[in-house]
Amino acid sequence: MTRLLMVGAIVLTTAAVAWAGMEDDDEPRSGRVPRPVITEPIKGERCVEDEAYMRRNHMKLLDHHRDETVLRGIRTKKYSLKECINCHASEKTGSVATAKEDFCVSCHSYAAVRIDCFDCHSTKPQGPIAKYPPSAEPTHYKHEIDGGAQ
Amino acid sequence: MNEPKPMSDNAPVSPERRRFIGAATATAAGLTLVPGVMLIEVAHGRPDDQAASSAVRWGMLVDANQCATGCDDCVTACSTENGWTPVAESTHPTQAPQWIRKLELQDPLTQMETNLPMMCQHCAEPPCVDVCPTGASFKRADGIVLVNRHTCIGCRYCMMACPYKARSLVHESLNDTQKADVPRGIGCVESCTFCVQKVDRGDGTTACVEACTAAGHNALVFGDMNDPESEISKRLRELPTKQVRADLNLNLGVRYHGI
Numbered sequence: 001m002t003r004l005l006m007v008g009a010i011v012l013t014t015a016a017v018a019w020a021g022m023e024d025d026d027e028p029r030s031g032r033v034p035r036p037v038i039t040e041p042i043k044g045e046r047c048v049e050d051e052a053y054m055r056r057n058h059m060k061l062l063d064h065h066r067d068e069t070v071l072r073g074i075r076t077k078k079y080s081l082k083e084c085i086n087c088h089a090s091e092k093t094g095s096v097a098t099a100k101e102d103f104c105v106s107c108h109s110y111a112a113v114r115i116d117c118f119d120c121h122s123t124k125p126q127g128p129i130a131k132y133p134p135s136a137e138p139t140h141y142k143h144e145i146d147g148g149a150q
Numbered sequence: 151m152n153e154p155k156p157m158s159d160n161a162p163v164s165p166e167r168r169r170f171i172g173a174a175t176a177t178a179a180g181l182t183l184v185p186g187v188m189l190i191e192v193a194h195g196r197p198d199d200q201a202a203s204s205a206v207r208w209g210m211l212v213d214a215n216q217c218a219t220g221c222d223d224c225v226t227a228c229s230t231e232n233g234w235t236p237v238a239e240s241t242h243p244t245q246a247p248q249w250i251r252k253l254e255l256q257d258p259l260t261q262m263e264t265n266l267p268m269m270c271q272h273c274a275e276p277p278c279v280d281v282c283p284t285g286a287s288f289k290r291a292d293g294i295v296l297v298n299r300h301t302c303i304g305c306r307y308c309m310m311a312c313p314y315k316a317r318s319l320v321h322e323s324l325n326d327t328q329k330a331d332v333p334r335g336i337g338c339v340e341s342c343t344f345c346v347q348k349v350d351r352g353d354g355t356t357a358c359v360e361a362c363t364a365a366g367h368n369a370l371v372f373g374d375m376n377d378p379e380s381e382i383s384k385r386l387r388e389l390p391t392k393q394v395r396a397d398l399n400l401n402l403g404v405r406y407h408g409i
Contacts, residue, residue: 066300067300068201070296070298070299070300071288071290071298072201072202072290072291073196073201073202073290073291073292073346073350074198074199074200074201075198075350076198076199077198082330082331085330095326098326118326119323119335119336120299120324120328120333120334120335120338121328121333122326122328122329122330122333123326124326124330125330126329126330126331
């Protein structure tokens with residue numbers, strides 16, 4: 001009986017250690033499955049929507065906005081691809097889709113979703129990247145202050 | 151009685167006074183109903199969140215008499231503003247996109263030479279829109295004819311339908327050399343956009359017109375043809391102008407004087 005209990009205790013402890021080990025393994029690994037590296041944006045503190053919402057729905061927002069802009073000439077900044085690029089361009093490459101770690105590419109290669117946005121759109125903000133210091137206020141904030149115009 | 155001396159026309163206007171006059175005119179121009187909604191919108195300063203309106207029709211007047219022989223400032227300015235490689239610098243000149251080109255014409259009987267820039271004529275009834283199988287070629291409410299590159303399949307029907315040879319296909323990958331304001335890419339047809347990015351910004355002019363004015367030729371005028379007070383409308387009222395291939399009845403947005 002005592003032996004059985006001891007075996008049980010050992011099994012449980014091992015399982016707990018293993019579990020804890022799994023919990024700890026939260027950082028990007030350089031193992032067989034590369035995790036996306038999500039770099040902090042070069043300016044602004046928050047995105048136009050929650051991070052979780054953006055991860056799931058950014059393509060819908062961009063699709064809607066592109067039609068409004070191209071067909072009707074509505075050029076609001078909040079969901080504009082240009083503004084995404086202005087904030088998320090990498091400090092190193094100055095682009096959102098040149099190097100593997102750049103903002104758009106790092107997730108899209110992980111998710112195996114090929115995007116052709118950058119066949120036509122520039123991946124870099126207009127002007128030098130130094131124009132956008134980390135403390136700079138993103139233009140889309142202004143729209144929220146103005147009454148949440150899209 | 152001492153009348154206050156009227157201010158001479160040459161008197162320098164102080165910046166404060168300028169700002170005050172500007173603000174007063176802006177208030178007078180539009181009657182505010184509720185915050186953000188104006189009864190009369192000024193066409194040139196369209197807000198970001200407002201769609202292009204059919205109350206405006208953008209157009210251009212080309213004065214071929216003023217257009218200088220050998221000058222291609224308008225072409226250079228267009229390529230700089232919109233990021234297309236000038237034909238002379240292209241590795242494949244026969245395929246190179248051309249949004250605007252200079253033509254030199256000669257009357258075979260009289261030997262008279264005429265100079266003029268040729269680009270998309272922004273027809274009111276554009277044949278390129280009629281033939282497009284995907285609806286990518288379209289006319290915006292304010293008369294600017296554009297290609298929606300998101301739906302263009304590069305079939306080039308529009309290039310064949312255009313009587314002005316105004317459109318080009320991008321044959322080669324542009325490798326991220328595009329301007330942030332002017333997306334363009336391989337496999338899509340493109341042409342003059344009347345500098346739509348500048349128009350939407352409220353500049354009220356195009357790169358070619360700016361260059362022509364800066365060079366002192368003043369051969370190009372851009373503006374709203376629906377506004378009777380605009381410079382282009384006034385000039386169109388005074389000058390005899392022609393539409394190229396007027397027989398096609400396309401109601402062009404670009405009018406020529408002196409051809």
